[in-house]
Amino acid sequence: MYSLGRNWMLILKLRNNIELECDLQLAEMETEHLLGCSLIPISSCELEDLVQQGVLSPTDLKHCRRGAVVGYRAVVETLNPALLFRRLSFIEIVVGYTSAETEHTNHVSQLFADVPASFVHIEFGSGKVLFRLVPLNAVAEWSDIAVKRAANPDEAVQIVQKVVQMVREGKSTVRWHKVAEQVLSARITTGHLFHGLHVYKAKFFPRMVRALINTFGSCESPYLLDPYAGSGTALTEASVIGIPSAGIDIDPLSVLIASAKALLLRGSTAALLEGTQITRDYVDMLRSKQLSLFYAREKHANYIALPSFLAKRVPPEVQEELLDDIAISLSAIEAVRGDFNVPLRVALSDAISRKIKFRFLGLGYGRFSLSITSGRVVEMFKSNLDYLAKTIAVWEWLRAAAHLHLPASEVRVGDARHLPFDDRTFDLIVTSPPYMPASSGRENYLKSKAPAMVALGIVGADEIEERERMLIGSVQRSCDVNGLPPRAREVVAWMASDEIRQVKAAATASYFADLAQSLREIRRVLRPGGRCAMVIARQHTFYRYKSREVVRVIDNTGIVSELAQVNGLDVEKILHVELNKQNTVARPRSLDAYYETILVLGRG
Ligand SMILES: C[S@@+](CC[C@H](N)C(=O)[O-])C[C@H]1O[C@@H](n2cnc3c(N)ncnc32)[C@H](O)[C@@H]1O
Numbered sequence: 010m011y012s013l014g015r016n017w018m019l020i021l022k023l024r025n026n027i028e029l030e031c032d033l034q035l036a037e038m039e040t041e042h043l044l045g046c047s048l049i050p051i052s053s054c055e056l057e058d059l060v061q062q063g064v065l066s067p068t069d070l071k072h073c074r075r076g077a078v079v080g081y082r083a084v085v086e087t088l089n090p091a092l093l094f095r096r097l098s099f100i101e102i103v104v105g106y107t108s109a110e111t112e113h114t115n116h117v118s119q120l121f122a123d124v125p126a127s128f129v130h131i132e133f134g135s136g137k138v139l140f141r142l143v144p145l146n147a148v149a150e151w152s153d154i155a156v157k158r159a160a161n162p163d164e165a166v167q168i169v170q171k172v173v174q175m176v177r178e179g180k181s182t183v184r185w186h187k188v189a190e191q192v193l194s195a196r197i198t199t200g201h202l203f204h205g206l207h208v209y210k211a212k213f214f215p216r217m218v219r220a221l222i223n224t225f226g227s228c229e230s231p232y233l234l235d236p237y238a239g240s241g242t243a244l245t246e247a248s249v250i251g252i253p254s255a256g257i258d259i260d261p262l263s264v265l266i267a268s269a270k271a272l273l274l275r276g277s278t279a280a281l282l283e284g285t286q287i288t289r290d291y292v293d294m295l296r297s298k299q300l301s302l303f304y305a306r307e308k309h310a311n312y313i314a315l316p317s318f319l320a321k322r323v324p325p326e327v328q329e330e331l332l333d334d335i336a337i338s339l340s341a342i343e344a345v346r347g348d349f350n351v352p353l354r355v356a357l358s359d360a361i362s363r364k365i366k367f368r369f370l371g372l373g374y375g376r377f378s379l380s381i382t383s384g385r386v387v388e389m390f391k392s393n394l395d396y397l398a399k400t401i402a403v404w405e406w407l408r409a410a411a412h413l414h415l416p417a418s419e420v421r422v423g424d425a426r427h428l429p430f431d432d433r434t435f436d437l438i439v440t441s442p443p444y445m446p447a448s449s450g451r452e453n454y455l456k457s458k459a460p461a462m463v464a465l466g467i468v469g470a471d472e473i474e475e476r477e478r479m480l481i482g483s484v485q486r487s488c489d490v491n492g493l494p495p496r497a498r499e500v501v502a503w504m505a506s507d508e509i510r511q512v513k514a515a516a517t518a519s520y521f522a523d524l525a526q527s528l529r530e531i532r533r534v535l536r537p538g539g540r541c542a543m544v545i546a547r548q549h550t551f552y553r554y555k556s557r558e559v560v561r562v563i564d565n566t567g568i569v570s571e572l573a574q575v576n577g578l579d580v581e582k583i584l585h586v587e588l589n590k591q592n593t594v595a596r597p598r599s600l601d602a603y604y605e606t607i608l609v610l611g612r613g
Contacts, residue, residue: 010272016018016084016085016086016107017084017085017088017105017106017107017173018083018105018107019044019082019083019084019085019088019103019105020059020064020065020080020081020082020084020086020102020103020104021040021048021052021054021072021080021081021082021083021097021102021103021106022069022079022080022100022101022102022103022104023036023071023073023078023079023080023081023099023100023101024074024099024100024101024147024150025072025073025074025075025101025193025194025196025375026074026195026196026197026198027074027099027148028074028075028196028198029587029588030587031215031584031585031586031587032099032216032217032586033076033078034196034584035216035217035220035584035586036098036099036100037081037097037219038220038224039097039098039099039223039224039292040083040099040100041217041225042095042224042313043092043093043096043097043122043223044083044085044093045085045086045087046083046084046085046086046363047083048081048082048083048328049081049083050077050080050081051078051079051080051081051082051108052077052078052079053070053073053079054078055082056069056070056073056079057277058251059071064104064139065104065105065179066178066179066180067104067179068175068176068179068180068181069104069179069430071190071193071194072190072193072194078601079130080100083197088105088120089296090120090121090123090124090129090140090142090288091123091124093142093144093146094123094124094125094128094129094142094145094411095144095145095250095251096144096219096223096250096251097144097146097147097210097365098144098146098216098219098220098594099216099220100144101143101144101147101176101193102140102141102144102147102176102177103140103141103142103144104139104140104141105139105140105142106137106138106139106140107137107138108136108137108138108236109133109136109137109138110133110136111133111218111502112384113138114133114429116416117131117133117140120228121140121580124142125410125411125412125453127170127173127174127177127410127411128142128143128144128145128148128177128410128411128485129141129143129177130177130178130179136450141176141177141178141179142177143176145249145250145407145411145413146216146219146250147176147408148169148172148173148407148411149201149202149249149407150198150200150201150216151169151172151192151193151199151541152165152169152201152202152400152403152404152407152449153193153197153200153201153202153205153400154191154192154200154205155168155172155188155192155322155394156167156399156400158188158191158192159399161399162282162398162401162402162403163402164400165399165400165402165403166402166403166405168185168188168189168192168407169403169407170406171185171188171189172185172189172192172193175189176193179524179551181436190544191373198216198581199213199215200402201212201216201246202214202245202249202274202400202404203245203269203270203273203274203400203404204242204245205396206240206266206269206270206352206355206356206359206363206397207240207266207356207358207359207360207362208357208363208532209239209240209263209266210454210457211239211441211443211444212239212240212242212546213239213242213243213441214248215242216246217544217586218242218243218246219246219250220441221248221439221542221607222243222246222247222250222252222437222439223250225437225439225540225542225609226252226436226540227436227437227539227540228436230251230252230253230398230416231252231435231436231437231539232252232253232254232255232434232435232436232437233247233252233254233255233432233435233436233439234254234255234256234428234434234435234437234438234440234534235254235255235256235257235438235439235440236256236257236423236425236438236527236530236531237258237425237440237441237442237443237481238256238257238258238264238267238420238439238440239258239263239266239267239441240263240266240267240270241256241266241267241270241271241420242441243262243317243435243439244256244267244270244271244418245267245270245271247416247418247439247521248271248274248275248415248416248418249274249413249415251413251414251416252416253416253417253418253552254417254418254419254613255418255419255420255430255435256418256419256420256421257355257420257421257424257425257428257429258300258420258422258423259422259423259424259425259476259479259480259481260309260422260454260455260458260476260480261422261462261467261468262358262458262461262462262465263356264420264421264422265351265355265358265465265467266355266358267420267466268351268420269351269352269354269355271418271419271420272352272420273352273400273401273404274404274415275415276349276414277403278350278404278405278408278560278571279405281349281352281401282398282401282402282405284345284349284352285353285394285398285401287341287345287400288341288342288344288345288353288393288394289343289391289537290352291340291341291344292338292341292387292390292391294336295337295340295341295441296337296387302570309442315460315463315470316459316470316473317326317461317470317486318456318459319365319367319379319459319460322379323365323379323381325505325519330385331361331364333387334385334386334387334390335357335386335464337387338357338360338386338387338390339357339464339465342354342357342402351537352397353394353397354382354465356393356394356397356463357386357390357393357464357465358461358462358464358465359389359461360387360389360390360393360466361384361386361460361461362458362461363382363384363389364381364382364384364385364386364389365379365460365588366379366380366381366382367379367380367457367459368457369456377457381501383525387526393517396548405494424479425481425527425530426523426526426527426530427530427603428530428531428533428534430534431534432534433533433534433535433537434506434534434536435534435535435536435539436536436538436539436540437539437540437541437543438531438534438535438539438540438541438542439542439544440447440541440542440543440544441543441544441545442482442524442527442545442610443480443481443482444482444546444549445482445517445520445521445546445549445565446482446483446484446486446513446516446517454477454480454482454483455473455476455477456473456474456477459473476544481502481520481523481524481527482520482523483516484513484516485516486515486516486519486520486523487515487516487518487519488515488519488522489515489518490502490518492522492525493518493522493525494522494572494575495571496564496567496568496571497518497521497568497571497572500517500521500563500568501514501517501521503561503600504517504591509554510551519526521568521572524569524572525572525575525576527571528572528576528578528610529576529577529608531578532576532577532578532612535612536612537612537613538558538611538613539611539612540581540609540610540611540612541578541609541610541611541612542604542607542608542610543569543573543607543608543609543610544586544606544607544608545565545566545569545605545606545608546565546604546605546606547565547566547585547604547605547606548562548563548564548565548566548604549562549563549565550562550563551563565606566583566606566608569608570583573608573610577612578610578611578612579610579611579612579613580608580609580610581609581610581611582607582608582609583606583607583608583609584606584607584609585604585605585606585607586604586605586606587603587604588603588604589603
């Protein structure tokens, strides 16, 4: 029997924005896993040869990744084009060819039946068939740049459509050339659909999560959990690549952000676009005093106070302006009924969080730095609405053109130490717990979101402290070292003996005890053979305050591995991932290389 799915020669061109070696490592790991075969790296010279041979088009030579490896070559025994389309994270275009005559057209159509026509180009000629396939996630990454360049939602959609067409066909058109070049050459790695909906400290890189799901999910459609869901990156990325998921987080603002993304992905785009427009019009009416601002302020009087620890530090005239802007925005959002106002509330929360930025510093005495940007919250809110409308429009097109059916995903408020799920429910956990409180600036996750949470009425100003105490990693928690394994215990003992750091010793003990409890829960809800990919800090470095000399480096990977093992999980793999993070406030020696670790744990 003639089988066209076999023995295809594939060329996979990498996205240009893969800069770090570890990203390349993830790209390779994921691509090999999805193809089921090993890859041969190719250089730009080899790409040129492939153009000479007529396999690639001259436009494929443009905006290649910098570095020795620009793509891969592979020979696959069995080709699954639909899987490559939906799952590949790091590839801009897959070109594949095999020998076939024109009479095999029907076989080709069958093989590509589940790949939507807008994303694949197939041609027959001189005894072979050749296809060019644009993976979904490359398009989703381009959407961010297209949205930033476009004047309105229609233009954003047109830009994305044109870029897809140009890459798919390997031809550029004069009219769209410039903007397509901007989209294709952009180096940003995080602008994936709704990922930028809200500022969020320590969120996942979308494609890292996809690589983890693609590589460590043991079955074709693993049921995924993120017990520290945060802004919902793992849940969003799982949904886009077709994996069902559930998530919890103890912080209600995080759950609101993750719910907004889930709604944006699945909801009626027409209703979402309409809601965004209504809100924008309403803001303009309130600002032009066609509607009474007095009424808006009265109505929201309970919410629109700054938490007291901040109010003392913000000048009264700034507070007045803030309260007006928040009242206008909240009143406008109220014009939109039902769940569709969730993304709008998140867009406002983002504007407030960008206006008032602060982070906690030092050693746990509540010292923080505060900066208030000059832009007005209401203007930032409006520009968030514009960005949102354009992204919704692009997503509407992409979802329809790619025939995407999104699997179920739920997110709710919950505690990772007491997971609200039955034993053996999940195949895969991809997560990242909070950092330990011993490292500077990380002791108050919730307080740093307080202005937005209070303004949106998510928590009362007087509840913040109490909620903060519930968070894993909070400096306000404490316990003794009994029950901790040796490495964790030694670190706590060292801190307790250090004059400067003893203030955080009990909180650090509690952090390790909480993490241990969470790891027990992770084991309980995993099915046998299931895995947990946990992203943690590789190490924690303690500095002498003034000289910035290193006092001690703590092997966090070793400690968490030990906590996992004593709680019944196997450490299957350890990957170190270098990050491009430069933050002199968070880390005094900010130019030192900074690594996170992906710990792959298995339930045997
Ligand atoms: C590093 S962030 C996760 C960010 C997430 N990966 C993302 O992409 O947005 C850690 C999260 O753990 C949450 N958290 C802290 N204590 C928790 C607990 N006891 N149960 C569940 N979540 C908790 C925090 O609210 C925070 O959102």
